[in-house]
Amino acid sequence: MRESSHPLVGLRQRIARIAASGDFKSRPAADWLASGHASFDDALGGGLATGRVHEFFAADALDATSAAAFAALLALRSPGRAPLIWLRTADAARRAGHIYAPGIAELGGDPDRLLLVEAADPKALLACANDAVRCAGSAAVIVESWGRFPLLDLTAGRRLALGARDAGTTLLMLRLGAAPAPSVAETRWSVAAAASHALDADAPGAPAFNLELLRWRGGAAGARWRLDWNHDEQGFGQGAGDAALSGALLPLPARRALAAHGAEAA
Template structure:
Protein backbone atom coordinates (compact mmCIF):
# COMPACT_ATOMS: atom_id res chain seq x y z
CA UNK A 1 0.00 0.00 0.00
CA UNK A 2 1.61 3.23 -1.15
CA UNK A 3 1.08 6.18 1.16
CA UNK A 4 1.58 9.91 0.82
CA UNK A 5 1.47 12.57 3.52
CA UNK A 6 0.97 15.29 0.91
CA UNK A 7 -0.97 15.54 -2.37
CA UNK A 8 0.93 14.52 -5.45
CA UNK A 9 1.05 17.19 -8.13
CA UNK A 10 1.44 14.55 -10.81
CA UNK A 11 -1.22 12.18 -9.49
CA UNK A 12 -2.62 11.37 -12.91
CA UNK A 13 0.84 10.66 -14.34
CA UNK A 14 1.75 8.45 -11.39
CA UNK A 15 -1.37 6.33 -11.71
CA UNK A 16 -0.74 5.99 -15.43
CA UNK A 17 2.82 4.82 -14.74
CA UNK A 18 1.63 2.29 -12.16
CA UNK A 19 -0.96 0.96 -14.56
CA UNK A 20 1.51 0.76 -17.44
CA UNK A 21 4.19 -1.00 -15.36
CA UNK A 22 1.72 -3.67 -14.30
CA UNK A 23 0.24 -4.19 -17.72
CA UNK A 24 -3.20 -3.17 -16.48
CA UNK A 25 -6.05 -2.46 -18.83
CA UNK A 26 -8.34 0.54 -18.59
CA UNK A 27 -11.66 -0.16 -16.96
CA UNK A 28 -14.60 -0.51 -19.35
CA UNK A 29 -16.93 2.48 -19.58
CA UNK A 30 -19.89 0.16 -18.99
CA UNK A 31 -20.44 -2.83 -16.76
CA UNK A 32 -21.10 -3.73 -13.16
CA UNK A 33 -19.16 -3.81 -9.94
CA UNK A 34 -20.61 -6.96 -8.44
CA UNK A 35 -20.79 -7.69 -4.73
CA UNK A 36 -20.82 -11.46 -5.24
CA UNK A 37 -24.23 -11.71 -3.54
CA UNK A 38 -26.39 -12.85 -6.48
CA UNK A 39 -29.74 -11.59 -5.19
CA UNK A 40 -28.26 -8.22 -4.20
CA UNK A 41 -26.63 -7.74 -7.60
CA UNK A 42 -29.72 -8.90 -9.50
CA UNK A 43 -31.93 -6.44 -7.62
CA UNK A 44 -29.69 -3.61 -8.88
CA UNK A 45 -29.76 -4.85 -12.45
CA UNK A 46 -26.33 -6.48 -12.24
CA UNK A 47 -24.55 -4.64 -9.43
CA UNK A 48 -23.24 -1.12 -8.95
CA UNK A 49 -22.81 0.60 -12.31
CA UNK A 50 -19.18 1.05 -13.36
CA UNK A 51 -18.19 4.56 -14.35
CA UNK A 52 -20.74 6.10 -11.99
CA UNK A 53 -20.72 7.84 -8.61
CA UNK A 54 -22.01 5.92 -5.57
CA UNK A 55 -22.34 7.43 -2.08
CA UNK A 56 -21.98 5.59 1.23
CA UNK A 57 -23.11 7.20 4.47
CA UNK A 58 -22.50 5.82 7.93
CA UNK A 59 -25.85 5.23 9.61
CA UNK A 60 -24.28 6.62 12.79
CA UNK A 61 -20.91 8.22 13.58
CA UNK A 62 -19.95 4.96 15.29
CA UNK A 63 -20.55 3.13 12.00
CA UNK A 64 -17.89 5.13 10.16
CA UNK A 65 -15.41 2.26 10.26
CA UNK A 66 -18.00 -0.18 8.93
CA UNK A 67 -18.94 2.14 6.07
CA UNK A 68 -15.26 2.56 5.17
CA UNK A 69 -14.71 -1.20 5.34
CA UNK A 70 -17.68 -1.91 3.09
CA UNK A 71 -16.52 0.60 0.47
CA UNK A 72 -12.96 -0.79 0.58
CA UNK A 73 -14.07 -4.42 0.24
CA UNK A 74 -16.37 -3.50 -2.62
CA UNK A 75 -13.58 -1.63 -4.41
CA UNK A 76 -11.19 -4.56 -3.93
CA UNK A 77 -13.65 -6.72 -5.87
CA UNK A 78 -12.89 -4.83 -9.07
CA UNK A 79 -11.29 -7.38 -11.44
CA UNK A 80 -7.59 -7.41 -12.18
CA UNK A 81 -4.88 -5.55 -10.31
CA UNK A 82 -5.48 -2.00 -11.53
CA UNK A 83 -4.75 0.62 -8.83
CA UNK A 84 -7.43 1.67 -6.36
CA UNK A 85 -7.03 5.30 -5.29
CA UNK A 86 -8.11 6.25 -1.76
CA UNK A 87 -8.22 10.00 -1.10
CA UNK A 88 -8.69 11.47 2.37
CA UNK A 89 -7.66 14.52 4.39
CA UNK A 90 -4.71 14.28 6.75
CA UNK A 91 -6.91 14.42 9.84
CA UNK A 92 -9.03 11.47 8.69
CA UNK A 93 -6.85 9.01 10.58
CA UNK A 94 -7.51 10.88 13.82
CA UNK A 95 -11.26 10.66 13.27
CA UNK A 96 -11.86 7.28 11.68
CA UNK A 97 -8.57 5.42 12.11
CA UNK A 98 -5.68 4.64 9.81
CA UNK A 99 -5.88 2.12 7.00
CA UNK A 100 -4.13 -1.08 8.11
CA UNK A 101 -2.58 -3.00 5.22
CA UNK A 102 -2.22 -6.37 7.06
CA UNK A 103 -5.90 -6.16 7.96
CA UNK A 104 -6.85 -5.76 4.30
CA UNK A 105 -4.71 -8.80 3.45
CA UNK A 106 -6.35 -10.80 6.24
CA UNK A 107 -9.73 -10.11 4.65
CA UNK A 108 -8.49 -11.48 1.34
CA UNK A 109 -7.75 -8.15 -0.36
CA UNK A 110 -4.50 -7.00 -1.95
CA UNK A 111 -3.24 -3.91 -0.09
CA UNK A 112 -0.62 -3.31 -2.80
CA UNK A 113 -3.43 -2.19 -5.10
CA UNK A 114 -4.20 0.77 -2.84
CA UNK A 115 -2.69 4.15 -3.57
CA UNK A 116 -3.42 6.25 -0.49
CA UNK A 117 -3.26 10.02 -0.90
CA UNK A 118 -3.74 12.32 2.09
CA UNK A 119 -4.48 15.99 1.50
CA UNK A 120 -4.17 18.92 3.93
CA UNK A 121 -7.74 20.14 3.47
CA UNK A 122 -11.06 19.55 1.73
CA UNK A 123 -10.22 21.91 -1.15
CA UNK A 124 -7.17 19.86 -2.12
CA UNK A 125 -9.18 16.66 -1.57
CA UNK A 126 -11.68 17.73 -4.21
CA UNK A 127 -8.91 18.82 -6.59
CA UNK A 128 -7.17 15.46 -6.27
CA UNK A 129 -10.48 13.67 -6.76
CA UNK A 130 -10.99 15.49 -10.05
CA UNK A 131 -7.52 14.38 -11.18
CA UNK A 132 -7.80 10.79 -9.96
CA UNK A 133 -11.24 10.09 -11.39
CA UNK A 134 -10.05 10.93 -14.90
CA UNK A 135 -7.20 8.42 -14.77
CA UNK A 136 -8.27 5.52 -16.98
CA UNK A 137 -5.57 3.34 -15.38
CA UNK A 138 -7.34 3.25 -12.00
CA UNK A 139 -10.12 0.75 -11.27
CA UNK A 140 -11.93 2.79 -8.64
CA UNK A 141 -11.52 5.97 -6.61
CA UNK A 142 -12.64 6.28 -2.98
CA UNK A 143 -13.05 9.82 -1.66
CA UNK A 144 -13.36 9.88 2.13
CA UNK A 145 -14.73 13.01 3.77
CA UNK A 146 -15.79 13.73 7.34
CA UNK A 147 -18.70 15.95 8.33
CA UNK A 148 -20.10 18.67 6.09
CA UNK A 149 -18.42 18.94 2.70
CA UNK A 150 -19.79 22.24 1.30
CA UNK A 151 -17.33 22.24 -1.60
CA UNK A 152 -18.95 19.04 -2.84
CA UNK A 153 -22.03 20.76 -4.21
CA UNK A 154 -24.11 19.78 -7.24
CA UNK A 155 -21.72 21.51 -9.63
CA UNK A 156 -18.64 19.78 -8.19
CA UNK A 157 -20.50 16.47 -8.06
CA UNK A 158 -21.56 16.77 -11.69
CA UNK A 159 -17.96 17.45 -12.70
CA UNK A 160 -16.78 14.33 -10.87
CA UNK A 161 -19.62 12.25 -12.28
CA UNK A 162 -18.78 13.28 -15.84
CA UNK A 163 -15.12 12.48 -15.26
CA UNK A 164 -16.01 9.05 -13.91
CA UNK A 165 -18.26 8.33 -16.86
CA UNK A 166 -15.72 9.44 -19.45
CA UNK A 167 -12.86 7.43 -17.89
CA UNK A 168 -14.99 4.42 -16.98
CA UNK A 169 -13.76 4.71 -13.38
CA UNK A 170 -16.08 3.93 -10.48
CA UNK A 171 -16.28 6.70 -7.87
CA UNK A 172 -17.16 5.73 -4.30
CA UNK A 173 -17.90 8.75 -2.10
CA UNK A 174 -17.44 7.82 1.55
CA UNK A 175 -19.41 10.39 3.57
CA UNK A 176 -18.72 9.92 7.28
CA UNK A 177 -20.56 11.78 10.05
CA UNK A 178 -22.62 13.55 7.39
CA UNK A 179 -26.30 13.73 6.53
CA UNK A 180 -27.46 12.66 3.04
CA UNK A 181 -28.21 15.56 0.72
CA UNK A 182 -29.19 15.97 -2.95
CA UNK A 183 -26.39 14.90 -5.30
CA UNK A 184 -25.73 13.40 -8.72
CA UNK A 185 -24.87 9.97 -7.29
CA UNK A 186 -26.23 6.94 -9.11
CA UNK A 187 -26.91 5.23 -5.79
CA UNK A 188 -26.84 6.39 -2.17
CA UNK A 189 -26.46 3.97 0.73
CA UNK A 190 -26.67 3.94 4.51
CA UNK A 191 -24.22 1.44 6.03
CA UNK A 192 -24.25 0.10 9.57
CA UNK A 193 -22.38 -2.64 11.37
CA UNK A 194 -24.27 -5.90 11.81
CA UNK A 195 -23.67 -8.54 14.44
CA UNK A 196 -21.44 -11.29 13.07
CA UNK A 197 -21.93 -14.97 13.85
CA UNK A 198 -19.15 -16.52 15.89
CA UNK A 199 -17.09 -19.28 14.33
CA UNK A 200 -15.93 -22.48 15.98
CA UNK A 201 -14.38 -22.07 19.44
CA UNK A 202 -16.27 -18.77 19.67
CA UNK A 203 -13.81 -17.09 17.26
CA UNK A 204 -14.87 -13.75 15.81
CA UNK A 205 -17.12 -14.11 12.81
CA UNK A 206 -16.89 -12.50 9.38
CA UNK A 207 -17.56 -8.77 8.98
CA UNK A 208 -21.27 -8.15 8.46
CA UNK A 209 -23.11 -5.08 7.21
CA UNK A 210 -26.66 -3.75 7.22
CA UNK A 211 -27.38 -1.67 4.13
CA UNK A 212 -30.28 0.50 3.10
CA UNK A 213 -30.61 1.88 -0.42
CA UNK A 214 -31.57 5.52 0.10
CA UNK A 215 -31.59 6.56 -3.55
CA UNK A 216 -31.25 4.87 -6.92
CA UNK A 217 -31.50 6.65 -10.25
CA UNK A 218 -32.31 3.38 -11.97
CA UNK A 219 -35.21 2.28 -9.78
CA UNK A 220 -36.98 2.39 -6.45
CA UNK A 221 -35.07 2.96 -3.22
CA UNK A 222 -35.92 1.67 0.24
CA UNK A 223 -34.42 -1.81 -0.10
CA UNK A 224 -32.57 -3.23 2.89
CA UNK A 225 -29.89 -5.91 2.92
CA UNK A 226 -27.75 -7.88 5.32
CA UNK A 227 -24.41 -8.87 3.72
CA UNK A 228 -21.57 -10.92 5.21
CA UNK A 229 -18.01 -10.87 3.87
CA UNK A 230 -16.71 -14.26 2.76
CA UNK A 231 -12.93 -14.31 3.12
CA UNK A 232 -12.43 -17.51 1.14
CA UNK A 233 -14.54 -16.37 -1.81
CA UNK A 234 -13.44 -12.74 -1.44
CA UNK A 235 -17.03 -11.65 -1.96
CA UNK A 236 -20.15 -10.68 -0.08
CA UNK A 237 -22.53 -13.51 0.60
CA UNK A 238 -25.85 -14.26 2.32
CA UNK A 239 -25.78 -14.50 6.07
CA UNK A 240 -25.24 -18.22 6.65
CA UNK A 241 -26.48 -17.97 10.21
CA UNK A 242 -29.84 -16.36 9.43
CA UNK A 243 -31.02 -17.01 5.88
CA UNK A 244 -34.38 -15.39 6.62
CA UNK A 245 -32.69 -11.99 6.63
CA UNK A 246 -30.33 -12.60 3.72
CA UNK A 247 -31.18 -10.58 0.65
CA UNK A 248 -34.60 -9.67 2.02
CA UNK A 249 -36.19 -6.84 0.06
CA UNK A 250 -38.73 -4.60 1.71
CA UNK A 251 -39.77 -1.38 0.04
CA UNK A 252 -39.85 1.83 2.06
CA UNK A 253 -43.64 2.23 1.65
CA UNK A 254 -44.14 -1.35 2.81
CA UNK A 255 -42.00 -0.77 5.90
CA UNK A 256 -43.95 2.39 6.71
CA UNK A 257 -47.23 0.53 6.29
CA UNK A 258 -46.01 -2.19 8.63
CA UNK A 259 -44.91 0.40 11.16
CA UNK A 260 -48.29 2.13 10.99
CA UNK A 261 -50.08 -1.17 11.38
CA UNK A 262 -47.96 -2.00 14.40
CA UNK A 263 -48.69 1.38 15.96
CA UNK A 264 -52.43 0.89 15.46
CA UNK A 265 -52.26 -2.58 16.98
CA UNK A 266 -50.47 -1.18 19.99
Protein backbone atom coordinates in the same frame (compact mmCIF):
# COMPACT_ATOMS: atom_id res chain seq x y z
CA MET B 1 -10.86 25.64 -8.81
CA ARG B 2 -7.66 24.24 -10.24
CA GLU B 3 -8.33 21.24 -12.45
CA SER B 4 -5.04 19.61 -11.48
CA SER B 5 -3.37 19.23 -8.09
CA HIS B 6 0.35 18.71 -7.54
CA PRO B 7 0.09 15.40 -5.57
CA LEU B 8 -1.96 13.87 -8.41
CA VAL B 9 0.72 14.56 -11.04
CA GLY B 10 2.96 11.84 -9.60
CA LEU B 11 -0.09 9.69 -8.94
CA ARG B 12 -1.10 9.78 -12.60
CA GLN B 13 2.41 8.64 -13.57
CA ARG B 14 2.34 5.82 -11.03
CA ILE B 15 -1.04 4.58 -12.29
CA ALA B 16 0.26 4.65 -15.86
CA ARG B 17 3.27 2.52 -14.85
CA ILE B 18 1.01 0.01 -13.05
CA ALA B 19 -1.27 -0.14 -16.07
CA ALA B 20 1.64 -0.79 -18.40
CA SER B 21 2.92 -3.65 -16.24
CA GLY B 22 -0.43 -5.34 -15.50
CA ASP B 23 -2.87 -7.42 -17.55
CA PHE B 24 -6.02 -5.55 -16.60
CA LYS B 25 -5.56 -2.84 -19.20
CA SER B 26 -6.35 -5.21 -22.04
CA ARG B 27 -9.57 -6.45 -20.45
CA PRO B 28 -12.88 -4.95 -21.55
CA ALA B 29 -14.32 -2.61 -18.95
CA ALA B 30 -17.06 -4.22 -16.87
CA ASP B 31 -20.44 -2.51 -16.68
CA TRP B 32 -20.92 -3.41 -13.03
CA LEU B 33 -18.87 -3.64 -9.86
CA ALA B 34 -20.30 -6.86 -8.44
CA SER B 35 -20.33 -7.68 -4.74
CA GLY B 36 -20.56 -11.45 -5.13
CA HIS B 37 -23.88 -11.50 -3.23
CA ALA B 38 -26.23 -12.96 -5.86
CA SER B 39 -29.52 -11.32 -4.89
CA PHE B 40 -27.86 -7.95 -4.20
CA ASP B 41 -26.14 -7.88 -7.58
CA ASP B 42 -29.16 -9.22 -9.48
CA ALA B 43 -31.49 -6.63 -7.96
CA LEU B 44 -29.19 -3.85 -9.15
CA GLY B 45 -28.75 -5.28 -12.63
CA GLY B 46 -25.32 -6.78 -11.94
CA GLY B 47 -23.95 -4.66 -9.10
CA LEU B 48 -22.99 -1.02 -8.77
CA ALA B 49 -22.78 0.67 -12.17
CA THR B 50 -19.20 1.54 -13.11
CA GLY B 51 -18.36 5.03 -14.31
CA ARG B 52 -20.89 6.42 -11.85
CA VAL B 53 -20.95 8.05 -8.41
CA HIS B 54 -22.15 6.04 -5.41
CA GLU B 55 -22.57 7.52 -1.92
CA PHE B 56 -22.23 5.67 1.40
CA PHE B 57 -23.47 7.37 4.57
CA ALA B 58 -22.71 6.39 8.16
CA ALA B 59 -24.17 8.05 11.22
CA ASP B 60 -21.48 7.42 13.85
CA ALA B 61 -17.84 6.42 14.26
CA LEU B 62 -18.49 2.66 14.46
CA ASP B 63 -20.61 2.66 11.34
CA ALA B 64 -18.10 4.95 9.61
CA THR B 65 -15.48 2.23 9.97
CA SER B 66 -17.92 -0.30 8.51
CA ALA B 67 -18.81 1.96 5.59
CA ALA B 68 -15.11 2.49 4.79
CA ALA B 69 -14.42 -1.25 5.01
CA PHE B 70 -17.37 -2.10 2.78
CA ALA B 71 -16.36 0.42 0.11
CA ALA B 72 -12.73 -0.76 0.13
CA LEU B 73 -13.60 -4.47 -0.05
CA LEU B 74 -16.08 -3.83 -2.85
CA ALA B 75 -13.56 -1.81 -4.86
CA LEU B 76 -10.81 -4.40 -4.35
CA ARG B 77 -13.09 -7.03 -5.92
CA SER B 78 -12.47 -5.48 -9.32
CA PRO B 79 -10.43 -7.85 -11.54
CA GLY B 80 -6.72 -7.56 -12.20
CA ARG B 81 -4.34 -5.32 -10.29
CA ALA B 82 -5.80 -1.92 -11.16
CA PRO B 83 -5.01 0.52 -8.35
CA LEU B 84 -7.61 1.79 -5.90
CA ILE B 85 -7.16 5.49 -5.13
CA TRP B 86 -8.27 6.50 -1.63
CA LEU B 87 -8.50 10.24 -0.94
CA ARG B 88 -9.03 11.61 2.57
CA THR B 89 -8.13 14.65 4.63
CA ALA B 90 -5.62 14.63 7.45
CA ASP B 91 -8.60 15.24 9.74
CA ALA B 92 -10.09 11.91 8.63
CA ALA B 93 -6.95 10.12 9.79
CA ARG B 94 -7.32 11.73 13.21
CA ARG B 95 -10.99 10.78 13.42
CA ALA B 96 -10.87 7.22 12.10
CA GLY B 97 -7.23 6.24 12.40
CA HIS B 98 -4.78 5.26 9.72
CA ILE B 99 -5.57 2.59 7.15
CA TYR B 100 -3.94 -0.69 8.22
CA ALA B 101 -2.47 -2.59 5.28
CA PRO B 102 -2.09 -5.96 7.14
CA GLY B 103 -5.79 -5.74 8.00
CA ILE B 104 -6.68 -5.45 4.31
CA ALA B 105 -4.48 -8.45 3.56
CA GLU B 106 -6.10 -10.44 6.38
CA LEU B 107 -9.50 -9.89 4.74
CA GLY B 108 -8.18 -11.18 1.42
CA GLY B 109 -7.54 -7.83 -0.26
CA ASP B 110 -4.28 -6.74 -1.84
CA PRO B 111 -2.93 -3.67 0.00
CA ASP B 112 -0.37 -3.12 -2.76
CA ARG B 113 -3.24 -1.94 -4.97
CA LEU B 114 -4.14 0.86 -2.56
CA LEU B 115 -2.82 4.36 -3.33
CA LEU B 116 -3.57 6.65 -0.39
CA VAL B 117 -3.59 10.44 -0.71
CA GLU B 118 -4.14 12.69 2.32
CA ALA B 119 -5.28 16.22 1.48
CA ALA B 120 -4.75 19.18 3.78
CA ASP B 121 -8.38 20.33 3.81
CA PRO B 122 -11.77 19.82 2.06
CA LYS B 123 -10.83 22.24 -0.74
CA ALA B 124 -7.70 20.25 -1.56
CA LEU B 125 -9.69 17.01 -1.22
CA LEU B 126 -12.19 18.15 -3.85
CA ALA B 127 -9.39 19.27 -6.18
CA CYS B 128 -7.67 15.88 -5.82
CA ALA B 129 -10.99 14.09 -6.44
CA ASN B 130 -11.54 15.99 -9.69
CA ASP B 131 -8.10 14.94 -10.85
CA ALA B 132 -8.31 11.35 -9.61
CA VAL B 133 -11.59 10.45 -11.34
CA ARG B 134 -9.96 11.35 -14.65
CA CYS B 135 -7.12 8.87 -14.08
CA ALA B 136 -8.29 6.14 -16.43
CA GLY B 137 -7.15 2.67 -15.39
CA SER B 138 -7.95 2.80 -11.67
CA ALA B 139 -10.22 0.20 -10.09
CA ALA B 140 -12.15 2.92 -8.29
CA VAL B 141 -11.70 6.18 -6.44
CA ILE B 142 -12.82 6.47 -2.80
CA VAL B 143 -13.30 9.99 -1.41
CA GLU B 144 -13.63 10.04 2.38
CA SER B 145 -15.14 13.15 3.97
CA TRP B 146 -16.49 13.84 7.46
CA GLY B 147 -19.44 16.00 8.43
CA ARG B 148 -20.85 18.74 6.22
CA PHE B 149 -19.06 19.29 2.92
CA PRO B 150 -20.35 22.67 1.65
CA LEU B 151 -17.93 22.72 -1.28
CA LEU B 152 -19.53 19.55 -2.64
CA ASP B 153 -22.61 21.30 -4.04
CA LEU B 154 -24.58 20.16 -7.09
CA THR B 155 -22.21 21.94 -9.47
CA ALA B 156 -19.12 20.34 -7.97
CA GLY B 157 -20.89 16.98 -7.83
CA ARG B 158 -21.86 17.21 -11.49
CA ARG B 159 -18.24 17.94 -12.43
CA LEU B 160 -17.13 14.81 -10.56
CA ALA B 161 -19.88 12.71 -12.14
CA LEU B 162 -18.99 13.82 -15.66
CA GLY B 163 -15.30 13.13 -15.06
CA ALA B 164 -16.10 9.67 -13.71
CA ARG B 165 -18.40 8.90 -16.63
CA ASP B 166 -15.91 10.06 -19.27
CA ALA B 167 -13.01 8.07 -17.77
CA GLY B 168 -15.13 5.05 -16.81
CA THR B 169 -14.03 5.48 -13.18
CA THR B 170 -16.27 4.30 -10.35
CA LEU B 171 -16.39 6.98 -7.65
CA LEU B 172 -17.32 5.86 -4.13
CA MET B 173 -18.09 8.80 -1.84
CA LEU B 174 -17.77 8.06 1.89
CA ARG B 175 -19.99 10.67 3.57
CA LEU B 176 -19.25 9.97 7.22
CA GLY B 177 -21.05 11.75 10.04
CA ALA B 178 -23.15 13.56 7.43
CA ALA B 179 -26.86 13.67 6.62
CA PRO B 180 -27.98 12.54 3.14
CA ALA B 181 -28.77 15.42 0.79
CA PRO B 182 -29.67 15.84 -2.92
CA SER B 183 -26.77 14.95 -5.19
CA VAL B 184 -25.89 13.52 -8.60
CA ALA B 185 -25.11 10.06 -7.19
CA GLU B 186 -26.35 7.01 -9.07
CA THR B 187 -27.03 5.25 -5.75
CA ARG B 188 -27.07 6.42 -2.15
CA TRP B 189 -26.65 3.99 0.75
CA SER B 190 -26.78 3.88 4.52
CA VAL B 191 -24.20 1.46 5.91
CA ALA B 192 -24.12 0.13 9.47
CA ALA B 193 -22.19 -2.57 11.26
CA ALA B 194 -24.00 -5.89 11.68
CA ALA B 195 -23.35 -8.53 14.32
CA SER B 196 -21.10 -11.22 12.88
CA HIS B 197 -21.88 -14.91 13.11
CA ALA B 198 -19.47 -16.67 15.48
CA LEU B 199 -17.28 -19.35 13.97
CA ASP B 200 -16.34 -22.72 15.47
CA ALA B 201 -14.99 -22.55 19.03
CA ASP B 202 -16.78 -19.20 19.35
CA ALA B 203 -14.11 -17.46 17.25
CA PRO B 204 -14.97 -13.99 15.91
CA GLY B 205 -16.94 -14.11 12.70
CA ALA B 206 -16.38 -12.34 9.40
CA PRO B 207 -17.22 -8.65 8.98
CA ALA B 208 -20.91 -8.09 8.32
CA PHE B 209 -22.77 -5.06 7.02
CA ASN B 210 -26.36 -3.82 7.00
CA LEU B 211 -27.12 -1.79 3.87
CA GLU B 212 -30.20 0.29 3.07
CA LEU B 213 -30.72 1.71 -0.42
CA LEU B 214 -31.70 5.34 0.16
CA ARG B 215 -31.82 6.38 -3.49
CA TRP B 216 -31.35 4.71 -6.86
CA ARG B 217 -31.61 6.53 -10.16
CA GLY B 218 -32.63 3.27 -11.84
CA GLY B 219 -35.40 2.21 -9.48
CA ALA B 220 -37.15 2.48 -6.15
CA ALA B 221 -35.35 2.90 -2.85
CA GLY B 222 -36.03 1.22 0.47
CA ALA B 223 -34.46 -2.20 -0.09
CA ARG B 224 -32.26 -3.62 2.67
CA TRP B 225 -29.57 -6.28 2.66
CA ARG B 226 -27.23 -7.93 5.10
CA LEU B 227 -23.89 -8.79 3.48
CA ASP B 228 -21.21 -10.94 5.13
CA TRP B 229 -17.64 -10.89 3.87
CA ASN B 230 -16.31 -14.27 2.77
CA HIS B 231 -12.50 -14.34 2.98
CA ASP B 232 -12.11 -17.56 1.01
CA GLU B 233 -14.35 -16.42 -1.85
CA GLN B 234 -13.14 -12.80 -1.55
CA GLY B 235 -16.70 -11.61 -1.97
CA PHE B 236 -19.86 -10.83 -0.06
CA GLY B 237 -22.47 -13.42 0.78
CA GLN B 238 -25.59 -13.89 2.84
CA GLY B 239 -25.25 -14.85 6.47
CA ALA B 240 -27.00 -17.98 7.67
CA GLY B 241 -30.62 -17.30 8.57
CA ASP B 242 -30.64 -13.74 7.21
CA ALA B 243 -33.22 -12.38 4.80
CA ALA B 244 -31.58 -11.51 1.53
CA LEU B 245 -33.76 -8.64 0.40
CA SER B 246 -36.78 -6.58 1.30
CA GLY B 247 -38.34 -3.67 -0.57
CA ALA B 248 -39.67 -3.02 -4.03
CA LEU B 249 -37.43 -2.49 -7.06
CA LEU B 250 -38.12 -1.58 -10.68
CA PRO B 251 -37.78 -4.33 -13.30
CA LEU B 252 -34.28 -4.83 -14.69
CA PRO B 253 -35.10 -3.51 -18.23
CA ALA B 254 -36.04 -0.14 -16.76
CA ARG B 255 -32.73 -0.06 -14.87
CA ARG B 256 -30.73 -0.69 -18.02
CA ALA B 257 -32.65 1.94 -19.98
CA LEU B 258 -31.92 4.59 -17.38
CA ALA B 259 -28.23 3.68 -17.14
CA ALA B 260 -27.62 5.22 -20.55
CA HIS B 261 -28.56 8.70 -19.39
CA GLY B 262 -25.94 11.15 -18.12
CA ALA B 263 -25.67 12.22 -14.48
CA GLU B 264 -28.33 14.68 -13.33
CA ALA B 265 -29.08 16.30 -10.01
CA ALA B 266 -31.44 14.54 -7.60
